[in-house]
Amino acid sequence: MKKINIAIDGPAAAGKSTAAKKVAEKLNYIYIDTGAMYRSLTYKALQHQIDVEDEKALTNLLVATTITLLPSDEGQVVLVDGEDVTLKIRERDVTNSVSFVAKHQTVREEMVRRQKEFAEDGGVVMDGRDIGTHVLPNAELKIFLLASVEERALRRHAENLAKGYESDLEQLKAEIAKRDKLDSERAISPLRKADDAIELDTTSMTIEEVVDKMLSLAKAKITE
Numbered sequence: 467m468k469k470i471n472i473a474i475d476g477p478a479a480a481g482k483s484t485a486a487k488k489v490a491e492k493l494n495y496i497y498i499d500t501g502a503m504y505r506s507l508t509y510k511a512l513q514h515q516i517d518v519e520d521e522k523a524l525t526n527l528l529v530a531t532t533i534t535l536l537p538s539d540e541g542q543v544v545l546v547d548g549e550d551v552t553l554k555i556r557e558r559d560v561t562n563s564v565s566f567v568a569k570h571q572t573v574r575e576e577m578v579r580r581q582k583e584f585a586e587d588g589g590v591v592m593d594g595r596d597i598g599t600h601v602l603p604n605a606e607l608k609i610f611l612l613a614s615v616e617e618r619a620l621r622r623h624a625e626n627l628a629k630g631y632e633s634d635l636e637q638l639k640a641e642i643a644k645r646d647k648l649d650s651e652r653a654i655s656p657l658r659k660a661d662d663a664i665e666l667d668t669t670s671m672t673i674e675e676v677v678d679k680m681l682s683l684a685k686a687k688i689t690e
C-alpha cells in the first residue's frame with residue numbers, strides 16, 4: 467500500500483504529539499516529534515551555558531550533537547548523544563527557552579535538513595510548527611490543530627497534576643500564550659497554517675475523536 471507523509475502543525479499543547487503518536491501507531495508509520503529536537507538542543511545549550519541569542523554557538527553545538535528519536539511503549543524516547551533526555555526536555559527551563567533557540571535561521575536549516583531525511587521514504591507522521599509550510603511542503607496530508615488557549619492550558623495543567631508535578635494554571639496559560647506569540651511572529655518559518663492544510667479545532671473534541679478524524683483523512687489519501 468502507498469505510504470504517505472502526514473504533517474501536523476499547530477500551537478503549543480493543541481494535542482499534536484498525542485494524536486500524531488496514535489495515528490502513526492495505527493498506520494504502522496514512524497512518528498517524528500520535531501519539537502523534541504528543538505527541545506534537545508535547548509537542553510544542551512542550557513547545560514553548556516550558551517546564550518540563546520548566540521546563533522553561531524547554537525548552530526555549532528547542534529552540528530556536534532546527535533539527537534535520536536526512538537519509538538517506545540510510552541510513545542518516544544529522546545536521546546542526546548546517547549543520554550536519555552525524554553523527561554528532562556519537558557522541564558520548565560527548557561520549555562521557556564526553546565522558542566528563543568528555535569528562531570535562528572542556521573539552527574532551523576540544520577534541523578530541517580535532518581527532518582527531511584527522516585521523511586524521504588514516506589510513512590512518516592511529523593509534528594511541529596513549520597512541517598506543512600516548510601519541512602514537508604509535499605506531504606500528502608497536512609493538518610493544522612487548534613484549541614483555545616484556555617483549553618490548552620487546562621490540558622497541560624491536568625497532565626502536570628497527573629504526573630505529580632506542581633502546576634499553576636494561570637502561569638501555564640501566560641507561558642503558552644507567550645510561546646505561541648514568539649513562534650508565530652518570528653521571521654524564519656513562523657507557526658502558520660499551510661494553504662492546503664485542513665484545520666481542526668479540537669477545543670471540544672476528545673483525543674479519540676481527533677485520532678479517528680485524522681485516520682479517516684489519512685485513509686482517504688492512501689487509497690486515492
Ligand code: CDP
Nearest residue numbers: 478479500501502504564565568594595596
Ligand atoms: O509540545 P509543545 O507544543 O509544548 O511544544 P513542542 O512541539 O515540543 O515544541 C517546542 C518549541 O520548539 C516550540 O514552541 C517552537 O519554538 C519550537 N519548534 C519549532 O520552532 N519548529 C518546529 N517544527 C517544532 C518546534
Ligand code: CDP
Nearest residue numbers: 478479480481482483484621625671672673
Ligand atoms: O503536542 P502538543 O503540545 O500539541 O500537545 P500534546 O502534548 O499532545 O497534548 C497536551 C495534552 O492535552 C495531553 O495531556 C493530551 O492528553 C491532552 N489532550 C486532550 O486532553 N484532548 C485532546 N483532544 C488532545 C490532547
